[in-house]
Amino acid sequence: MDKVGRYQFMAEPFHCDFSGRLFMGHLGNHMLNAADFHSTDRGFGMKRLMTINRSWVLSRLAIEMVDMPAQYTKFNVETWVESAMRYFTSRNFAVVGTDGHAYGYGRSIWAMIDTETRQPTDIYSIDNGAINDWIVTDKECPIDKGGRVKMSDDAQLVHTIDTYYNDVDINGHINSVKYIEHVLDLWPLDWYREHAVKRFEIAYVAEAHAGDQLSFYRQEMPQTSEYCIRIVRADGTECCRSKVQFF
């Protein structure tokens, strides 16, 4: 089996914004699906891990696009493991048109946890480090790796939301994809008439649950025209940190 997985998706009408382009949240969802299909097909997917009380946990996701697929466009999400360490693995994505051109790329970092203790566990313990058989070192992912999003105390509280039934995933946590939507909802529609998301980055720090109130603190980085966002639960715990750059 090829080390790189390739999965076709379509920019569905109700997954596109008013400009007729795929929403970033739905693209993120397609990437997470591709990751899941790829790992399942190669013996280290969620369904297999569930049987041994292990689970992948998404730690970081960065997506950088030249363009977003337009309504009804079919495109492929390619995904592969770039590296694996004991406690983290790095998985990349390419969003590729049926003509072969790249719409953009993604990078993600995953931990593996013990679903009973919720503690990180050794990725190499699965099938004697079998994940190392799937590492691809010669495929390009020409976007910045990202890293810890640095924010000062100048970040302003810009929005507070309650969370509901549709925000919650199968684990009872706020859905990783919904966070993407909530962050991008911080800008008004008029902003998106002039701007599109160039790069979206999010680090999942702590879990939140249905009913949690989430506060969004935002800071503009004037040198780079990036915005940094901190999402904080009502008890003060930081859940996510995100960075958004617009065209």
Added chain:
Amino acid sequence: MDKVGRYQFMAEPFHCDFSGRLFMGHLGNHMLNAADFHSTDRGFGMKRLMTINRSWVLSRLAIEMVDMPAQYTKFNVETWVESAMRYFTSRNFAVVGTDGHAYGYGRSIWAMIDTETRQPTDIYSIDNGAINDWIVTDKECPIDKGGRVKMSDDAQLVHTIDTYYNDVDINGHINSVKYIEHVLDLWPLDWYREHAVKRFEIAYVAEAHAGDQLSFYRQEMPQTSEYCIRIVRADGTECCRSKVQFF
């Protein structure tokens, strides 16, 4: 070509609720996709209509389920035109497991509008009433047709939301699928630990736009254990009326 269209979908992990079953909003989205694929394959889809300044507009959707597909389950959405009149067409859905059992059914009513005047237009005017070639009269859709949701002045204001970028569809209107999510978010997560949606019905009455504040009025119908919901814009215009029945 078969008069009935059949399209396969999967209950994706991030489209499932905390019980591991597909969210009603995502099922609704799959039905609307199936409708779009079916009509496109048969020459009267959105893309074709756009070229002649026509568009389908969803007027009503009713979904009644025995069970919801579980995470990772593949299922088919079958769809067919039950009847067509000058200004409305009725399209049905069956959600069918790969083993052939029915998870549930859907019914929908669509109008065709002139995209310049936004007025209803004659469906029969398209290719000399070609839609009549696709009517299926012998396939069962054993759920109630529904109809106008009757509410009294006793309905209580239970929630008010602002609408944002991710709520807006390609036409600049609040996304039909997002309304389903917003209605079902009126109940707390604890409610869903004891109840699942048996039947969901929504009538799209008037459009709302990003930034519109939407107020949700709810009334319990004691004889039937149904809830009726009216969604109203800040200017008092009613946008949607919905009815939800739980197991």
